[in-house]
Amino acid sequence: MAQTHVEDAHILVVDDDDRIRNLLKRFLQERGFRVSTAPNAGKALSTLNSLAFDLLVLDVMMPGMNGFELTEAVRKRGETPILLLTARGDAEDRIKGLSLGADDYLPKPFEPEELVLRINAILRRARPAQAAIQRVIFGPWSFDIARESLAKDGEPVRLTGGEAALLAALAASAGQTVSRLTLSERTGGGERAVDVQVTRLRRKLEADPKEPMHLQTVRGEGYRLLADPVFED
Incomplete structure (x- = not known):
């Protein structure tokens, strides 16, 4: 078994706020990423002329050319790949960013760990793996898909049959949105049953079930599990 590593990716962070830009650079470097920065869109475009990047993290609300432009x-x-950061988290802005070609959208303020999870998810989609996912790791949790077994810090945690089936369906597409219809087909229940199981899983998995970091709702689409996959050889 070998875990897919995306932490060696080269990321360009573009934000006009010096403090935020430097904080993001330091945090991402501590997580093993290579990071370059730019204070505005003009500098970013100039940097892109001379360097190749695996992902761009762009602030939307910049003077001059903004993040959308x-x-x-x-x-x-x-x-x-592009991840947009903005203090404006309304649906209209999110739709605009995605329609212009952004891969994901993270409203401020955000937890740094969620930023890393989203970056990893985008990079995995950009570098599709050939082997099947055997298990996933997220925070202190590990889930074996074939066995449908969950552990926290190595200690087994009991799941109901419905919870295990739902988590297996999400883990098999780690980082990607899975529709409620698809989840209902894979778990053998209706879409309402999927919502109930998600609520129960969040109570077990999330530090704050009302602000989930791992098992997230994608409005109008379905759910996704932000987790690091471990692939079969």
């Missing part, structure tokens, strides 16, 4: 400009040049 920068996303549009980057998309005309290539398919480098």
Whole structure:
């Protein structure tokens, strides 16, 4: 078995706030990423002319060319994955960013760990693995898909049959959105039953079930599990 490593990726952080930009750089470097920064869109485009990046983290609310406009400009040049950061978390802005070609959208304020989880999820989608996922790791949790067994810090945690089936379906597509219809088909229950099982799982898995970091709702689409996959040889 070998775990897919995305931490060696080169990330460009673009934010006009010096404090936030430097904090993000330091945090991501501590997590093993290579990080470059730019204080504005113009500098970012100049940097992109000379360096290749695996992912761009862009602040939306920048003076001059904003994050939406920068996303549009980057998309005309290539398919480098983009994660947007913004203090404006309303649905209209999220839809606009995604329609312009962003891969994900994270409202401020956010937990640094969630930023890393989302970055890893985007990078995994950009680097699709050939082998099947055997298990996933998220925080102190580990879930074996074939055995449908959950452990916390190595200690087994009991799941109901419905919870195990739902977690297996989400883990098999770690980092990707799975529709409620697909989940209902894989678990043998209705879509309402899926929502109930998600609520129960969050009570077990999340430090704050009302603000889930791992088992997330994607409004209008379904659910996704932000976790690091471990692949079969």
